[in-house]
Amino acid sequence: MAHDRAEVQDPAAGRPLALVALSGGADSLALAAALAFEAPKADWRAGAVIVDHGLQQGSAEVAERAAEQARLLGLDPVVIRGVQVDAGAEGPEAAARDARYAALCAIAADTRAATILTAHTRDDQAEQVLLGIARGSGSRSLAGIPPVRGVIRRPFLGISRSDTEAACAAQGLQPWNDPQNQDLQFARVRVRQRIMPLFEAELGPGIAGALARTAEQAREDAEAFDTMVDEQIEEIVEPAEAGIAVSVAALHANPAAIRHRLIRRVAAAEFGSELSREHTMSIAALVTDWRGQGAVFVPGIRVTRSGGRIIFSRQIGSPRA
Structure with a gap:
């Protein structure tokens, strides 16, 4: 059964609300700290949302710890939402992602948040491009993780995972290390642990940045093609x-x-x-x-x-x- 635990201010407070999707890992914890620092200067309210997938033992405790870190940073509201993940034919990674994004969009509606920020980094983008190449699924897949998807914004796509880890260390923040990030049954973990280090060793440093730039160029091309299709589709299609x-x-x-x-x-x-x-x-x-x-x-x-x-x-x- 899905469960919610929230501290929600009156959404009619007048200032727009931004929520950070917080797992407690280094990337999202650094983003939470950045949001807490920047939001008041822009006259925004800043909060956090923690999605508990329930896939690991002790996940509720991990969610509560992340929520407490958010509160200590001054974020308010702080929302924890539990979801059920049914892997089905998709596999656990895709099913968890779908459940997470559905929960984020629902929470944005519940709290009347203007945006939800996720902490995908340049390294995540590089991994996504390699996975797209492996699937052979075309330029749209090569475009990687979009910086904007509906209410979701991803402001960290231009910075590295080492940057977020350094930011946490500099601020005395203690990130949670997800054990699934070491589990080689997941394709993304194999790319992170095996493929990217091999590329760096054989081709030199800067591979993640090069792949991220490839994603930007592929996204620009895909958006241009989509615009061309939009301009034509109504004129060349008719009912039969x-x-x-x-x-x-x-x-x-x-x-x-x-x-x-x-x-x-x-x-x-x-x-x-x-x-x-x-x-x-x-x-x-x-x-x-x-x-x-x-x-x-x-x-x-x-x-x-x-x-x-x-x-x-x-x-x-x-x-x-």
């Missing part, structure tokens, strides 16, 4: 009797990067389907390599070419039926 139709001529006139994004956008927006690279290329072949071929089937969608249009329609059940 069986579903959604997209102009072959318009798709063909675009470079591949835009064409593929348009195809993926239609699939996601109209049918809730996330297409793989292979699926996208199969549909694109109906535009660029047309030889009279039949329908292409991708998850939940049947795609055909007819009369100068690509027709997307919902596929229910097996296409063999």
Whole structure:
């Protein structure tokens, strides 16, 4: 059962509220201290939220210790929220992340917070880029961790983990060391403990910074492409009797990067389907390599070419039926 323990001021106090997502680790503890110092100068209220995933023995005590550190820093309100994590098919890391972000957004609404700050660092960004490369999931994944996601802000993406550790030491703050950060069953831990040190040893220092810069450039490119897609999508898509139709001529006139994004956008927006690279290329072949071929089937969608249009329609059940 989810549980809340909170000390919440009247949200009508007039000043905007910023909350730091606090685990008690060095990164988030340094961010909490920075927020406590800077918020009064900007006439903001500053608080903290601690999400207890309940995945480790003693997690409630860890959450309470983090909350006490937040109070000692002068943060108010301080909210602890417990969540249930159901790993399912996603795996524990992804399930915990989803539960955490859902809790953060709910707490922002409950407290009327203007923003929630998370303490992802340049090192986290570098690790995310490497994981994206390993998945082969394209430029959007290479863009890494976004600096802004809804109400979430990440002001530490430009600083290193060693910086946050030094900040805690300088202020006499005692961070909690999460034992899961040493557990090699997690891909991110293997990247942190094995891959990044190997890169630093073989290629020289500065790898984390280089990967973080790659993420910034990939994010800029992805945002530009998304803008181009937004500008075109309404003009080239129209309702069809069986579903959604997209102009072959318009798709063909675009470079591949835009064409593929348009195809993926239609699939996601109209049918809730996330297409793989292979699926996208199969549909694109109906535009660029047309030889009279039949329908292409991708998850939940049947795609055909007819009369100068690509027709997307919902596929229910097996296409063999």
